[in-house]
Amino acid sequence: GGAAYGRTPGEGCRNDKDGIEYAVRVGADMQQGKFVYGVVLEAGKSQARDSVTAYSTTPAFYTLTRKIDYQGGARLRAGYAPGNILFYATGGLAYAKLKNSFSTSNTANSFSDNGKTNGWGWSAGGGTEVKLAKNFSIGAEYLYSRLKDNDYTVGVNPGTAPATNPFLLVNAAGTDMRRTDPRFDMHNIRLTAAIRF
Numbered sequence: 001g002g003a004a005y006g007r008t009p010g011e012g013c014r015n016d017k018d019g020i021e022y023a024v025r026v027g028a029d030m031q032q033g034k035f036v037y038g039v040v041l042e043a044g045k046s047q048a049r050d051s052v053t054a055y056s057t058t059p060a061f062y063t064l065t066r067k068i069d070y071q072g073g074a075r076l077r078a079g080y081a082p083g084n085i086l087f088y089a090t091g092g093l094a095y096a097k098l099k100n101s102f103s104t105s106n107t108a109n110s111f112s113d114n115g116k117t118n119g120w121g122w123s124a125g126g127g128t129e130v131k132l133a134k135n136f137s138i139g140a141e142y143l144y145s146r147l148k149d150n151d152y153t154v155g156v157n158p159g160t161a162p163a164t165n166p167f168l169l170v171n172a173a174g175t176d177m178r179r180t181d182p183r184f185d186m187h188n189i190r191l192t193a194a195i196r197f
Contacts, residue, residue: 003051004061007105019047021188023071036079036086043072046096050184054177056166060106064154064179069116071096073123073145084131086139091124094145098184100152109167109174110159119147119184129194139192147184154178 002013023044030037051065072095079088096119102111127141156167157174167175 001052003063003065003103004053004055004105007055007059007061009055013053014051016051017047017049019049021046021048021190027077029077031081034081036077036081036088038077039075040077040090041072041074043070045070046186048186052179052181056106058106060104062102062104062106062154062177064100064102064152064177066098066100066117066149066152066184069097069099075123086129086131086137087126088128089124089126090141090143092122094121094123094147095119096147096184098147098149098152102154108159108161108165110157112155112157114151114153117149117151119149121145121147121184125188127190127192129192135196137194137196139194141188141190141192143188143190145186145188147186148182149184150178150182152178 002015004013005011023042025040025042027038027040046068049067051063053061053063055061075090075092077088077090079086098117098119100115100117102113123143123145125143127139129137129139131137154177155174156177158168
C-alpha cells in the first residue's frame with residue numbers, strides 16, 4: 001500500500017492521505033413519539049488519496065493512485081430522540097467519481113490509462129444531533145464507506161522495449177495492469193449543522 005519513494009521495495013512507500021471532506025445534504029424526517037425515521041441525500045468532495053505500488057526486478061516501480069473527484073450518497077436513518085437530542089443509525093448507497101493516475105520509473109515501455117472511473121458501494125454509521133433552536137441543530141457523525149472500482153486499467157505497451165521484455169512475453173502488443181483489490185474503504189468523522197423547515 002502507498003506510493004513508491006524509489007525503484008525498490010526497500011525504499012518504502014508514502015502513506016495514503018487522509019483529508020478534509022465537505023458536503024451538503026437534504027433530507028426529510030418523520031417523528032413518532034420518541035422515534036425518528038428519515039432519508040438523506042448528500043453530495044460533496046473529499047481530499048482522500050489511495051495508492052498502491054508494484055515492483056519489477058528491472059528494478060522499477062509502478063504506482064496507481066486514485067482520488068475522489070466528487071461523491072454522493074442516499075441513505076435511510078432511524079433514531080431515538082429523548083428531549084432535544086437525537087441518536088441515530090444510518091445506511092445506504094454510496095457513489096464517487098474517482099480520478100486515477102499512474103506513475104512509473106520504467107522508461108522502456110509506454111503506458112496508457114483510462115483516467116476517471118466510477119466507484120459504487122455502500123455507507124453505514126451513526127451519529128447524534130442536538131437541537132439548539134426550533135429549526136437549527138448541530139451534531140457529529142461517523143460513517144464507514146466501501147466503494148468498488150473495477151474499471152481502472154493501465155495499458156503497458158511495447159515502447160522501445162525488446163521482445164524479451166516481461167510485459168511483452170505473453171502478448172507482443174503489451175499487457176494490462178489493474179489493482180488486485182478494487183475496494184476503496186473510508187472512515188469519516190463529520191461535524192454537521194442542519195436547518196429544518
